[in-house]
Amino acid sequence: MDYEDRKENSKKVKLGITIGDYNGVGPEIILKVFSDKRMMDLFIPIIYGSGRVLSWYKKHLNIDVFSHHQYHEGSYVNEKKVNVISCWKDPQQVDPGKKTTEAGKCAIQALEKAKEDLKTGFIDGIVTCPISKETVQDKNFTFPGHTEFFQDAFSKEKKALMLMVSEQMRVGVLSGHIPLEEVKSKITRDSLIQSLKILTNSIKGDFRVEKPKIAVLGLNPHAGDNGLLGKEENEIIKPTIAELYKKGNLVFGPYSADGFFGAGLWKKFDAVLAMYHDQGIIPFKTICFNSGVNYTAGLSIVRTSPDHGTAFDIAGKNIADETSLREAIYLALDVIKARKGAPENKMRVVKEDPRLLEKLP
Amino acid sequence: MDYEDRKENSKKVKLGITIGDYNGVGPEIILKVFSDKRMMDLFIPIIYGSGRVLSWYKKHLNIDVFSHHQYHEGSYVNEKKVNVISCWKDPQQVDPGKKTTEAGKCAIQALEKAKEDLKTGFIDGIVTCPISKETVQDKNFTFPGHTEFFQDAFSKEKKALMLMVSEQMRVGVLSGHIPLEEVKSKITRDSLIQSLKILTNSIKGDFRVEKPKIAVLGLNPHAGDNGLLGKEENEIIKPTIAELYKKGNLVFGPYSADGFFGAGLWKKFDAVLAMYHDQGIIPFKTICFNSGVNYTAGLSIVRTSPDHGTAFDIAGKNIADETSLREAIYLALDVIKARKGAPENKMRVVKEDPRLLEKLP
Numbered sequence: 091m092d093y094e095d096r097k098e099n100s101k102k103v104k105l106g107i108t109i110g111d112y113n114g115v116g117p118e119i120i121l122k123v124f125s126d127k128r129m130m131d132l133f134i135p136i137i138y139g140s141g142r143v144l145s146w147y148k149k150h151l152n153i154d155v156f157s158h159h160q161y162h163e164g165s166y167v168n169e170k171k172v173n174v175i176s177c178w179k180d181p182q183q184v185d186p187g188k189k190t191t192e193a194g195k196c197a198i199q200a201l202e203k204a205k206e207d208l209k210t211g212f213i214d215g216i217v218t219c220p221i222s223k224e225t226v227q228d229k230n231f232t233f234p235g236h237t238e239f240f241q242d243a244f245s246k247e248k249k250a251l252m253l254m255v256s257e258q259m260r261v262g263v264l265s266g267h268i269p270l271e272e273v274k275s276k277i278t279r280d281s282l283i284q285s286l287k288i289l290t291n292s293i294k295g296d297f298r299v300e301k302p303k304i305a306v307l308g309l310n311p312h313a314g315d316n317g318l319l320g321k322e323e324n325e326i327i328k329p330t331i332a333e334l335y336k337k338g339n340l341v342f343g344p345y346s347a348d349g350f351f352g353a354g355l356w357k358k359f360d361a362v363l364a365m366y367h368d369q370g371i372i373p374f375k376t377i378c379f380n381s382g383v384n385y386t387a388g389l390s391i392v393r394t395s396p397d398h399g400t401a402f403d404i405a406g407k408n409i410a411d412e413t414s415l416r417e418a419i420y421l422a423l424d425v426i427k428a429r430k431g432a433p434e435n436k437m438r439v440v441k442e443d444p445r446l447l448e449k450l451p
Numbered sequence: 452m453d454y455e456d457r458k459e460n461s462k463k464v465k466l467g468i469t470i471g472d473y474n475g476v477g478p479e480i481i482l483k484v485f486s487d488k489r490m491m492d493l494f495i496p497i498i499y500g501s502g503r504v505l506s507w508y509k510k511h512l513n514i515d516v517f518s519h520h521q522y523h524e525g526s527y528v529n530e531k532k533v534n535v536i537s538c539w540k541d542p543q544q545v546d547p548g549k550k551t552t553e554a555g556k557c558a559i560q561a562l563e564k565a566k567e568d569l570k571t572g573f574i575d576g577i578v579t580c581p582i583s584k585e586t587v588q589d590k591n592f593t594f595p596g597h598t599e600f601f602q603d604a605f606s607k608e609k610k611a612l613m614l615m616v617s618e619q620m621r622v623g624v625l626s627g628h629i630p631l632e633e634v635k636s637k638i639t640r641d642s643l644i645q646s647l648k649i650l651t652n653s654i655k656g657d658f659r660v661e662k663p664k665i666a667v668l669g670l671n672p673h674a675g676d677n678g679l680l681g682k683e684e685n686e687i688i689k690p691t692i693a694e695l696y697k698k699g700n701l702v703f704g705p706y707s708a709d710g711f712f713g714a715g716l717w718k719k720f721d722a723v724l725a726m727y728h729d730q731g732i733i734p735f736k737t738i739c740f741n742s743g744v745n746y747t748a749g750l751s752i753v754r755t756s757p758d759h760g761t762a763f764d765i766a767g768k769n770i771a772d773e774t775s776l777r778e779a780i781y782l783a784l785d786v787i788k789a790r791k792g793a794p795e796n797k798m799r800v801v802k803e804d805p806r807l808l809e810k811l812p
Contacts, residue, residue, distance in 0.1 A: 223679050234679070269671050269681030274632040310630050311728035312760075318584050318595070320630030347729050352736025366631075367672035368708050369729055375713025376737045399673075 102134070103214045103426055104167070105419065106207060108200045109139025110219030111226075113186055113193045114400025115410035117147040120219065122412035123419065124172050125155045133423055134167060136213055137174045138200040144174060146184045151408045177203045186406025194225030201236075205243050208391045215392030215422045216240075219415065220400045234267050237386050240393050250388040251288045253361070254371060254397060255421055256378035260297075260361040261370040262289045262387065273366040277309055277322050282330045285363060286341060292387035293361050296425045302360040305350065306331055306343035309365045313346040351377075380411065383418045385425070392425045394418040463495065464575045464787055465528070466780065467568060469561045470500025471580030472587075474546055474554045475761025476771035478508040481580065483773035484780065485533050486516045494784055495528060497574055498535045499561040505535060507545045512769045538564045547767025555586030562597075566604050569752045576753030576783045577601075580776065581761045595628050598747050601754050611749040612649045614722070615732060615758060616782055617739035621658075621722040622731040623650045623748065634727040638670055638683050643691045646724060647702060653748035654722050657786045663721040666711065667692055667704035670726045674707040712738075741772065744779045746786070753786045755779040 110116030120137060121144065123129060137144070141160050148155060159168035161175050177200040182192055201221075207213045218236045233239040241250035253262045264285045265276040286304065293302035306327060307313070310320030317324050327344045334341045345355065347364070351373040356362055364370025374382060375397070382397035396414035404410055471477030481498065482505065484490060498505070502521050509516060520529035522536050538561040543553055562582075568574045579597050594600040602611035614623045625646045626637040647665065654663035668674070669688060671681030678685050688705045695702045706716065708725070712734040717723055725731025735743060736758070743758035757775035765771055 223676055227679075267672055267676075267680055269675075270631075271635040271681070311628055311732075314630075315584055315628075318588075319628055320632070348732040348736045351733055352740045354740070369733065371672075371709040372712055372730065373733050373737050375709045376734050379713045379715070 102169075103423060104134045104136055104212065105422055105426075106136045106138055106204045106213040106216040107419070108204050108216065108218045109137060109143065109197070110200075111193050111197050111222045111400045112139065112143045112182065112184055113188050113190065113405060114220055114222065114402055115398075115405050116219030116400070117143055118151060118153075118405070118408070118410045119396070119412040119415045120144070121147055121151065121153050121155050122410070123416050125153055127156075129416075129419070130156075130170065130172070133419075134169050135172050136161065136167070136207070137172060138177050138204045139174065140176045140178060140182070140196070141174045142176070142181055143184055147406075150184075150186075150406060153408075175203060187402045189222060189225050189402065191225055191228070194222065194228070197221045198226055198228075198231045201239060205240075208244070215394075215426050217415070217418050217422050218393065218395040220396065220398065222400045222402070236393070236395060237266060240386055240389055240391070244389040244391045244393075246390075247284070249284055249288065250386050251285055251292070253289070253292065253385045253387040254374045254378075255383045255385045255394075256374070256381045256417075258378055259356055259374060260293070261364055261374045262361060263364045263367050263370040265366045267367065270366070270368075274309070274322070277326055277365060279326055279330050282306075282327065283334070286334060286339070288388035289361055289363055290339060290341075292385075296385075296387065296392075296428050297360070298428050299360050301340055303340045303358070304342070305345055305356065305359040305362045306341060307347045307350060307362065307364050307369060308344035311346075311348075313344045347373075380413050381417055382414060383421045385421060392422050392429070394422045394425075463530075464784060465495045465497055465573065466783055466787075467497045467499055467565045467574040467577040468780070469565050469577065469579045470498060470504065470558070471561075472554050472558050472583045472761045473500065473504045473543065474549050474551065474766060475581055475583065475763055476759075476766050477580030477761070478504055479512060479514075479766070479769070479771045480757070480773040480776045481505070482508055482512065482514050482516050483771070484777050486514055488517075490777075490780070491517075491531060491533070494780075495530050496533050497522065497528070497568070498533060499538055499565045500535065501537045501539060501543070501557070502535045503537070503542055504545055508767075511545075511547075511767065514769075536564060548763045550583060550586050550763065552586055552589070555583065555589070558582045559587055559589075559592045562600060566601075569605070576755075576787050578776070578779045578783050579754065579756040581757065581759065583761045583763070597754070597756060598627065601747055601750055601752070605750040605752045605754075607751075608645070610645055610649065611747050612646055612653070614650070614653065614746045614748040615735045615739075616744045616746045616755075617735070617742045617778075619739055620717060620735060621654070622725055622735045623722060624725045624728050624731040626727045628728065631727070631729075635670070635683070638687055638726060640687055640691050643667075643688065644695065647695060647700070649749035650722055650724055651700060651702075653746075657746075657748065657753075657789050658721075659789050660721045662701055664701045664719070665703070666706055666717065666720040666723045667702060668708045668711060668723065668725050668730060669705035672707075672709075674705045708734075741774050742778055743775060744782045746782060753783050753790070755783045755786075 156172050158174045159171040161173040178196045251262045252266045265273050293299050309322045314320040314323035323344050331341050384395045384397050386393045396418050517533050519535045520532040522534040539557045612623045613627045626634050654660050670683045675681040675684035684705050692702050745756045745758050747754045757779050
């Protein structure tokens with residue numbers, strides 16, 4: 091979708107944006123995104139965080155931006171301005187780059203408020219700016235990250251899928267933020283079926299691809315090399331793919347991950363399912379650097395986020411790049427509309443290597 | 452090095468090339484490489500395989516190429532022709548694309564003969580065309596692949612390092628062709644020190660970089676996120692890097708693998724050490740597709756190979772691409788000369804992203 095289509099399609103959508111860790115780059119990239127006034131024509135933004143913090147950064151970074159509208163429960167939403175809901179009462183000391191438990195607590199309060207407003211339908215979707223896994227670890231927040239937080243609240247089966255999305259590529263990861271040694275135990279027939287179901291349904295419903303073609307990667311080097319380098323492909327992955335294929339799903343694989351990305355085979359599919367984090371995220375970031383968005387597939391609500399972290403090392407220095415947040419907002423708007431029946435949100439057409447054409451399943 | 456330098460530098464070098472599995476693409480890519488007659492000016496090729504097999508493919512593929520010189524023990528080496536040593540006696544039935552134990556046995560016989568000739572110094576180095584891990588498994592050959600075969604013969608400590616090399620990038624993998632679940636057990640202080648020693652010495656001696664800058668990747672997602680996603684970084688990798696750095700080695704990390712490749716940080720280093728196969732080979736192939744060479748670092752002799760397999764699915768169809776074999780030959784020649792004291796074999800200068808400059812260690 092281009093800007094004009096998006097503008098036409100997104101009228102009146104209220105999209106929440108959580109500020110994330112206020113000592114990270116979240117406030118800065120929010121300010122930068124809305125320094126382009128045309129964003130206001132696309133949707134009504136509701137920022138979950140603190141007007142004081144945003145004002146502090148405006149002054150500190152000297153960014154010429156919007157004057158926001160402070161929204162309170164029961165007051166009106168200003169459709170022409172950036173609405174800010176202050177989610178904590180005490181004024182906080184902003185200290186860019188510093189990891190503090192206060193900033194962690196405030197980030198959680200913003201998330202909790204956004205969750206509430208998603209439940210009531212006050213907002214149509216949510217974009218989350220980065221939090222720090224280190225500062226948000228306390229007894230009231232036991233989730234490793236946003237994905238699990240929203241999964242707990244908005245998935246009946248408590249199962250969502252981390253899906254990286256760009257205009258070239260969509261990659262889901264079966265096992266997400268866990269140590270490498272735990273990956274093997276996550277590869278089961280059930281988890282594969284569940285992940286592929288979430289992925290397929292999301293590509294159909296959220297991206298409006300009628301018959302999605304999905305590639306599944308192997309777990310081991312060379313997809314196990316027919317059992318010589320690992321047995322999971324022969325014992326679990328192949329039979330599960332065959333089972334789903336028989337039922338009419340266009341699921342293919344398991345592919346050897348290095349060759350799959352190296353030879354550009356990914357261009358032939360609507361989405362890829364990787365078995366673990368680095369297997370999917372390394373090639374995604376290598377190919378789509380800066381334009382990637384983290385989408386949580388399988389939720390009843392729409393949630394996206396930029397594909398980077400708090401970036402404490404560059405916070406407050408006015409060098410953070412807001413591209414990924416802008417893409418995350420665009421994707422959230424597109425999915426909200428897709429769920430209401432908008433036509434297919436096509437991936438950018440990629441020039442194809444003719445040598446690959448005959449290799450396809 | 453360009454063609455002219457290589458020609459000047461490589462005079463009289465005798466380079467062996469094993470034919471690999473003759474039902475794979477090995478014979479075809481050899482014929483295609485030498486259909487460019489200028490290759491003969493660079494070195495004296497000694498093919499380990501079978502004159503009959505090469506002749507069969509010449510006819511079958513109708514490639515207009517060299518007439519080879521059949522070399523026998525005690526006969527002369529023809530410096531102006533492709534010399535072929537027939538390594539098995541019985542004529543074999545060539546059957547492109549078919550996995551046979553006969554082809555596996557012949558591939559081993561060629562390797563054994565080449566090993567012998569490397570030991571006597573008859574050849575200066577070896578380039579190996581792909582074998583099939585499935586067809587070479589018998590009681591006389593218990594190695595998972597070429598790397599382990601040569602490691603056993605030409606490394607005192609029985610330890611070599613798989614190093615992927617292109618003009619942009621060099622990536623070593625600490626643990627090679629093993630199931631993913633076994634990776635964790637390979638990450639120890641000793642294995643890290645040994646791998647980094649082999650890597651550093653190879654970049655110094657084989658690529659003539661005086662003070663190589665080496666990046667080490669973490670094992671877990673986000674390099675363990677300070678212990679939240681795995682402990683190996685804090686307990687093993689970080690202290691080992693610190694220990695080596697203190698001793699004057701320019702070793703940095705551990706880096707989060709997705710961000711490292713996504714943000715182009717790899718451009719800042721002379722080599723990268725990945726913890727396991729897919730972590731290193733996925734981004735290597737994604738970035739360097741078709742120009743990559745598999746180099747075995749840490750051997751007393753020089754061994755390279757193209758970075759693809761037997762490709763049974765396209766064997767005999769005249770569509771195999773010989774680029775990687777040609778690059779493997781070039782790299783072998785460059786390393787042979789480097790070990791004799793030739794100047795630095797520089798990586799291609801990569802246009803650098805100015806945003807990265809300040810991020811570096």
